[in-house]
Amino acid sequence: xxxxxxxxxxxxxxxxxxxxxxxxxxxxxxxxxxxxxxxxxxxxxxxxxxxxxxxxxxxxxxxxxxxxxxxxxxxxxxxxxxxxxxxxxxxxxxxxxxxxxxxxxxxxxxxxxxxxxxxxxxxxxxxxxxxxxxxxxxxxxxxxxxxxxxxxxxxxxxxxxxxxxxxxxxxxxxxxxxxxxxxxxxxxxxxxxxxxxxxxxxxxxxxxxxxxxxxxxxxxxxxxxxxxxxxxxxxxxxxxxxxxxxxxxxxxxxxxxxxxxxxxxxxxxxxxxxxxxxxxxxxxxxxxxxxxxxxxxxxxxxxxxxxxxxxxxxxxxxxxxxxxxxxxxxxxxxxxxxxxxxxxxxxxxxxxxxxxxxxxxxxxxxxxxxxxxxxxxxxxxxxxxxxxxxxxxxxxxxxxxxxxxxxxxxxxxxxxxxxxxxxxxxxxxxxxxxxxxx
Ligand SMILES: Nc1ncnc2c1ncn2[C@@H]1O[C@H](COP(=O)(O)OP(=O)(O)O)[C@@H](O)[C@H]1O
Ligand SMILES: [Mg+2]
Numbered sequence: 001x002x003x004x005x006x007x008x009x010x011x012x013x014x015x016x017x018x019x020x021x022x023x024x025x026x027x028x029x030x031x032x033x034x035x036x037x038x039x040x041x042x043x044x045x046x047x048x049x050x051x052x053x054x055x056x057x058x059x060x061x062x063x064x065x066x067x068x069x070x071x072x073x074x075x076x077x078x079x080x081x082x083x084x085x086x087x088x089x090x091x092x093x094x095x096x097x098x099x100x101x102x103x104x105x106x107x108x109x110x111x112x113x114x115x116x117x118x119x120x121x122x123x124x125x126x127x128x129x130x131x132x133x134x135x136x137x138x139x140x141x142x143x144x145x146x147x148x149x150x151x152x153x154x155x156x157x158x159x160x161x162x163x164x165x166x167x168x169x170x171x172x173x174x175x176x177x178x179x180x181x182x183x184x185x186x187x188x189x190x191x192x193x194x195x196x197x198x199x200x201x202x203x204x205x206x207x208x209x210x211x212x213x214x215x216x217x218x219x220x221x222x223x224x225x226x227x228x229x230x231x232x233x234x235x236x237x238x239x240x241x242x243x244x245x246x247x248x249x250x251x252x253x254x255x256x257x258x259x260x261x262x263x264x265x266x267x268x269x270x271x272x273x274x275x276x277x278x279x280x281x282x283x284x285x286x287x288x289x290x291x292x293x294x295x296x297x298x299x300x301x302x303x304x305x306x307x308x309x310x311x312x313x314x315x316x317x318x319x320x321x322x323x324x325x326x327x328x329x330x331x332x333x334x335x336x337x338x339x340x341x342x343x344x345x346x347x348x349x350x351x352x353x354x355x356x357x358x359x360x361x362x363x364x365x366x367x368x369x370x371x372x373x374x375x376x377x378x379x380x381x382x383x384x385x386x387x388x389x390x391x392x393x394x395x396x397x398x399x400x401x402x403x404x405x406x407x408x409x410x411x412x413x414x415x416x417x418x419x420x421x422x423x424x425x426x427x428x429x430x431x432x433x434x435x436x437x438x
Contacts, residue, residue: 352380
């Protein structure tokens with residue numbers, strides 16, 4: 001991408017309304033634009049990051065055996081009346097009236113609808129276990145939308161729903177998501193800690209929130225220090241095996257959000273030097289709720305003995321748009337964002353220090369063409385801005401590498417490569433730069 005033809009609306013001033021660093025940086029670096037309270041347009045580099053996060057989530061869900069579908073944003077209220085949630089959900093639900101005086105709603109979550117899909121087609125336990133997920137916009141009319149995409153009203157969520165014949169099956173399905181979540185977040189450069197949590201309007205009696213520790217987080221959390229550096233399962237983990245031992249290795253250590261925190265247990269189970277009391281950002285939550293939806297909606301299957309039983313369900317959410325903010329909270333410095341490579345908008349910034357200088361232009365064009373041909377995502381800064389302004393822009397937007405090309409280096413046949421995270425700079429020949437980054 002040539003920056004001279006791109007759309008990168010960065011801001012010089014720090015927007016006054018933004019209270020936390022990720023929100024400030026998302027506005028300054030031109031990732032999002034607020035269109036209404038808690039409702040954002042995604043601008044080009046923000047959209048690129050969002051798509052990369054979405055893709056990592058998709059890959060890890062698929063690896064764990066979940067199957068992608070796409071349900072609509074608008075849902076008929078009839079389904080929600082079947083489960084009793086139409087009245088129970090409260091003012092966070094956006095209720096709409098259409099021209100036929102019907103009352104659809106903008107979905108805040110999809111348990112009811114996915115159960116309707118399930119019961120329409122599945123009759124036998126042989127189709128189980130089944131896990132269906134989608135990545136779709138949600139609307140919750142939050143009373144206090146704030147911190148940019150962290151607590152929006154319209155936000156992108158991955159939500160998965162598991163169906164099993166019995167409790168034991170449901171536990172296995174829950175464990176698969178537990179492991180898939182740890183993997184997905186790690187691939188985005190995040191350390192997350194699963195913590196026991198309240199189930200809220202989803203219902204049920206087993207739940208974990210996946211928490212990223214950060215001072216600006218909205219949740220107060222308590223956990224055992226050893227949970228901070230536990231290894232996450234490899235790509236080769238067998239999701240069909242029993243993951244219980246792995247899950248228990250973590251769940252035996254204390255970790256809870258304030259809603260379910262038990263101070264006496266925390267103090268008796270965790271030695272003083274291992275007690276972590278901190279703020280955290282909830283990037284995902286998993287729930288086991290059993291027959292809460294299958295009973296009222298009559299989602300039943302015939303078991304091996306031919307008898308019909310209501311299925312055992314769970315649901316599993318990831319805040320895809322919130323993750324953009326959470327990753328920035330975890331990875332930035334004074335100058336701007338520092339993207340972990342897997343979610344960076346571009347693999348590298350190619351910075352032309354003297355646009356119009358024939359040798360510099362030729363070197364940049366050559367690198368740009370070859371790196372692009374090697375399928376690298378390159379943001380080529382071919383603008384007329386002064387070097388200082390260019391450095392500030394590329395530090396702000398945070399691509400993992402900057403390849404800096406100017407007449408002085410080219411006299412010696414070299415360019416400079418700067419690592420955004422460490423600030424380390426290295427002089428390389430043009431050819432070495434190509435080999436390194438192609
Ligand atoms: N208002 C919101 N804005 C952005 N992301 C949200 C919002 N509400 C929830 N999420 C994300 O979606 C995930 C699943 O939501 P869920 O746990 O059902 O909601 P809640 O945390 O409000 O009970 C959360 O872990 C969070 O990452
Ligand atoms: Mg939650």
